[in-house]
Amino acid sequence: MFAKTSYLAGAAALVGSAAVALPEGSPWGSANPQAAEHCGTCHFGYDAETDAEALVLRGLPKKPGPGKTYELQITFDDPEAIVAGFQLLASDGEFKANTGNIEYLGAAIRSTRAWHADEGFSWTLSWIAPEVPSVAVTIYIAAVGGNDDLSPFGDRAFFRTYETSL
Numbered sequence: 001m002f003a004k005t006s007y008l009a010g011a012a013a014l015v016g017s018a019a020v021a022l023p024e025g026s027p028w029g030s031a032n033p034q035a036a037e038h039c040g041t042c043h044f045g046y047d048a049e050t051d052a053e054a055l056v057l058r059g060l061p062k063k064p065g066p067g068k069t070y071e072l073q074i075t076f077d078d079p080e081a082i083v084a085g086f087q088l089l090a091s092d093g094e095f096k097a098n099t100g101n102i103e104y105l106g107a108a109i110r111s112t113r114a115w116h117a118d119e120g121f122s123w124t125l126s127w128i129a130p131e132v133p134s135v136a137v138t139i140y141i142a143a144v145g146g147n148d149d150l151s152p153f154g155d156r157a158f159f160r161t162y163e164t165s166l
């Protein structure tokens with residue numbers, strides 16, 4: 001295990017729990033590949049892939065209706081991955097989880113454990129569009145495909161960005 005306390009302090013404060021630990025939750029904000037600390041900063045064994053076709057978001061309309069709830073599905077297809085985790089950040093709106101082991105905080109949502117899957121990974125969640133849609137919404141998606149060694153090494157980071165229009 002790693003000494004995680006310092007970089008987890010922020011996330012723990014946000015969710016009001018001291019029990020948050022990696023990989024039970026990637027640091028909030030790290031789904032943005034332009035952030036100072038993103039998935040690839042710690043999972044640096046391979047070059048992070050941006051615009052990754054391995055990551056697909058379904059269910060996001062081009063023009064979301066004000067305050068409407070949409071069920072979104074993320075699929076992640078990394079043939080090397082034994083485990084995977086994800087995080088999404090939206091510039092507006094609100095996420096909700098429909099299953100356990102997913103945690104959300106306003107416009108951010110993340111897996112809280114490394115998931116196993118035999119044939120690709122898939123997560124569903126809800127997104128509530130902003131009541132007053134004044135700007136196009138950007139959604140950053142990140143997933144890490146891991147080798148299940150409970151470390152940040154030997155894993156691959158993938159990013160993809162989706163946008164809605166007005």
Ligand code: HEC
Pocket residue numbers: 001002007021022023026027030031037038039040041042043083084085086087113114115142143144145146147148149150151152155
């Ligand atoms: C600050 C460094 C850091 C960042 C940023 C980070 N991770 Fe991690 N991650 C770790 C560490 C450390 C572990 C091993 C944790 C443990 O064993 O408790 C880990 C483990 C994981 C694992 C399990 C890997 C395996 O092979 O067992 C997944 C999946 C994962 N992280 C996903 C993510 C995702 C997705 C992001 C970005 C949204 C992310 N991580 C960002 C440090 C980080």
